[in-house]
Amino acid sequence: MSKIAGATLIARSLKNQGINHLFGVVGFPVGPIAAAAQEEGINYVGMRNEQAASYAAQAYGYMTGRPGACIVVTGPGVVHGLAGLANAQQNCWPMILIGGASETYRGGMGAFQEERQVLIATPFCKFAHGIESVRR
Numbered sequence: 001m002s003k004i005a006g007a008t009l010i011a012r013s014l015k016n017q018g019i020n021h022l023f024g025v026v027g028f029p030v031g032p033i034a035a036a037a038q039e040e041g042i043n044y045v046g047m048r049n050e051q052a053a054s055y056a057a058q059a060y061g062y063m064t065g066r067p068g069a070c071i072v073v074t075g076p077g078v079v080h081g082l083a084g085l086a087n088a089q090q091n092c093w094p095m096i097l098i099g100g101a102s103e104t105y106r107g108g109m110g111a112f113q114e115e116r117q118v119l120i121a122t123p124f125c126k127f128a129h130g131i132e133s134v135r136r
Contacts, residue, residue, distance in 0.1 A: 006131075010098070011036035014069060019096070023047055023056040024071035030100040034071055042069075050077045054084025058095045067094040074100040075115040082124060089124040097121065104132050 010033050014022070023045045026034045034044050047053035050072040060068030068088075072081040078099035088095035099117050121128045 005032065005036065007032035007036040008039075011040040011042065014096075015040045015042055018066055019069045021045060021060060022069045022071055023053040023060070024098075025050050025053055025073060025077060026071065027073040027077070028100065029102075030071050030073060030098065033098065037071075050080035051083045054081040054095075054097065055087070056084075057097070058084040058088035058091075058093050061088055061093040061095045062091065065094070067096050069096040069098070071098045072100070074102060075117070078115060078117045078121065082121065085121065085124045097125075101130060 014037060019042055021043045022034065022037050024030070024034060025047055038044050045053075045056065047056060050070075053072065054070045057068030057070035060066075062068075070081055070084065072078055078097070081097050081099065085095060085097045087093075099121075101117065118128045118130045
């Protein structure tokens with residue numbers, strides 16, 4: 001069995017769900033996901049701020065009826081992305097927010113920009129989850 005990068009799996013999953021545009025601000029650790037998305041034929045639209053990216057994604061969901069996707073960096077990037085996510089949730093517009101995270105073994109140890117991202121996103125989502133293992 002050949003190996004495949006996690007970023008490629010995420011990008012292929014997005015493409016298989018009909019995502020054609022990905023709005024975001026790339027940095028550690030989501031850069032590989034944005035690159036893999038482009039390789040899978042998803043148009044990456046770079047933004048200057050995570051809040052603007054989340055508003056673009058929710059507007060895309062509103063305009064098309066299909067999920068708008070947004071990718072942001074860890075911690076503060078996710079917090080900024082919650083603005084568009086909350087607006088999408090309140091208006092019943094389809095949207096996906098993907099946030100970076102530190103390595104799982106660093107959880108609870110003050111990793112770079114560590115935040116309880118799943119917990120703070122939960123009130124604005126149908127589903128919020130963190131990937132804890134590649135084996136799952």
